[in-house]
Amino acid sequence: MDLDEAKYKFIQEWGVLGSSWGINRAMAQIHACLLLSPDSKTTDEVMDELKISRGNANMNMRALIDWGLVFKEFKPGERKEYFYAEKDLWTVMKQIAKERRKREIIPIKDVLAEVSTAELGDSAEGKEFKKVTKDIDSIITKFDGLIEMASKSDQNWFLKILSKLVK
Amino acid sequence: MDLDEAKYKFIQEWGVLGSSWGINRAMAQIHACLLLSPDSKTTDEVMDELKISRGNANMNMRALIDWGLVFKEFKPGERKEYFYAEKDLWTVMKQIAKERRKREIIPIKDVLAEVSTAELGDSAEGKEFKKVTKDIDSIITKFDGLIEMASKSDQNWFLKILSKLVK
């Protein structure tokens, strides 16, 4: 297997993985493409490598910038914009966790807070509703705390948990 | 707000949340509906509550069974099948983690193993590829270990990590 083949395989699989995480294929593939590149790339280079349209490349590149995973760079004497990805994977993961927290955890917590104030009565159904939503709230709150903690920590922290767990 | 309203709100939001996790809306909503119900429900009851077709209800109910989140029950003297959800949320999360591991972690690890045997040369591109894929493999391996560990543990284990982290 040569480099191009290996890159192709990895980029495809990263796209598939993205899809099952609610990230569209092109966005995940652009991310992979920039992650694998030692230098920053122009929109045209990405379009060419992934065989996607300009509009698609532009929109998803900006979505990646919005997620804080990709940055713009201007080269002296060049008109084109260059893009490069955050390479530190711990930072990448923290950034994704932070964005998903904003998009997912906060809305469901809001709904849970809202329904918790409702007057539900003493029926079996009402009791079950209270029990289940309370349980979910509790588990989400714990995860949220974990994410917040991770966001403030370095990668070493993560390794420390692992070693604590096995001892 | 009354019970029906609260249930409706929660079920809708659970559906939205499912979508951004690669689980289709109907599947997530059926899950929510069964989670909230103190008793097991028939296909017709679920169809009626969520206003979805028989085919949709049947297919997604079976997907939930396949994920190990919902079970069938037969009631004596009744022809209809009854369905109920696993209520222990820690078990639910472990089950989801286990399934996603199978569907996501294993395939990407396979690709990483495959490309790691490739002859990539000494170009900057080749070197970057090796570095990035090695980093990803390392971080995925750590997460995978964490998931495996969690799968074998009870909820207390999770609370213990949290307390260890804060001290």
Next chain:
DNA sequence: TTTTATTTTCAAAAAGTTTTGAAAATATAA
């Protein structure tokens, strides 16, 4: 200023996913 390069936008097309509903299959009762 005008020309040229580059990026952005967005309506329409294409692709992908979910849902429906009715027919087929299966299972139980009579």
Next chain:
DNA sequence: TTATATTTTCAAAACTTTTTGAAAATAAAA
């Protein structure tokens, strides 16, 4: 056995998301 209840299947329809590509906007050079 036949009749009835129930579940399953799957092609087609509805819906959603993604992608395209060309036109508009922006920015830099001449």
